Amino acid sequence: xxxxxxxxxxxYAQIAAVLAARIADGTYPARRRIPxxxxxxxxxxxxxxxxxxxxxxxxxxxxxxxxRGKGTYVTG
Amino acid sequence: xxxxxxxxxxxYAQIAAVLAARIADGTYPARRRIPxxxxxxxxxxxxxxxxxxxxxxxxxxxxxxxxRGKGTYVTG
DNA sequence: TGCGATTTGTACGTATGTATA
DNA sequence: GTATACATACGTACAAATCGC
Numbered sequence: 001x002x003x004x005x006x007x008x009x010x011x012y013a014q015i016a017a018v019l020a021a022r023i024a025d026g027t028y029p030a031r032r033r034i035p036x037x038x039x040x041x042x043x044x045x046x047x048x049x050x051x052x053x054x055x056x057x058x059x060x061x062x063x064x065x066x067x068r069g070k071g072t073y074v075t076g
Numbered sequence: 077x078x079x080x081x082x083x084x085x086x087x088y089a090q091i092a093a094v095l096a097a098r099i100a101d102g103t104y105p106a107r108r109r110i111p112x113x114x115x116x117x118x119x120x121x122x123x124x125x126x127x128x129x130x131x132x133x134x135x136x137x138x139x140x141x142x143x144r145g146k147g148t149y150v151t152g
Numbered sequence: 153t154g155c156g157a158t159t160t161g162t163a164c165g166t167a168t169g170t171a172t173a
Numbered sequence: 174g175t176a177t178a179c180a181t182a183c184g185t186a187c188a189a190a191t192c193g194c
Contacts, residue, residue: 010181036159047183052160068160069190086162112178123164128179144179145171 003044012050015040016057023063023074031076034064079120088129091120095130099139099150107152110140 003014019040022028035043040051055072058064066072079090095116098104111119116127131148134140142148 012181038159049184050182053181066160067191069158069192071159071191088162114178125165126163129162142179143172145173145177147178 003046011044011046012053012057015044015046015051015054018044019054019058020061020063023058028074030074033071033073036071087120087122088126088133091116091122091127091130092133094120095134096137096139099134104150106150109147109149112147 003011005011019028019034022034028034034040037048037051037055040054041048044051055064055066058072059066062075064072064074079087095104095110098110104110110116113124113127113131116130117124120127131140131142134148135142138151140148140150
């Protein structure tokens with residue numbers, strides 16, 4: 001998995017697409033927690049605000065729900 | 077108009093409420109442009125990302141639409 | 153009970169790119 | 174060509190909620 005840094009697609013959108021694909025294929029199963037923002041920051045080598053923006057996309061699409069102090073969960 | 081810095085309500089939510097009220101009472105008329113992010117930054121004495129977060133709330137509620145390079149407009 | 157680690161929430165500042173007028 | 178305005182992305186700091194010990 002690589003991100004296209006120079007392309008027109010924003011990083012957060014690319015990351016959101018990767019995460020959405022992982023939800024779709026079961027890499028992140030329903031009702032389970034996805035990696036923390038810090039872990040995703042390290043995996044994709046982007047800043048936390050960018051990771052949070054990607055997760056926001058998932059929430060807007062109804063794919064995930066976030067609980068403060070716990071994490072972000074795949075919508076079951 | 078003052079903001080409650082110590083209260084539980086986030087700054088961006090308070091600002092969004094103020095802007096929404098201005099839309100509701102006609103201070104910001106339909107189809108007209110609201111002040112720029114920079115102007116709102118100065119008026120509320122907050123950072124631009126905070127202003128942008130407030131405007132995002134207006135967009136999510138369908139109260140405003142943002143056009144890149146032009147400004148944010150009250151939904152007509 | 154309390155403390156500490158983890159995790160998300162809020163907010164700041166800054167830089168760069170792109171579109172419009 | 175310049176100025177204005179929004180979009181993206183970075184980094185940083187501190188607060189608040191949760192959980193395990």
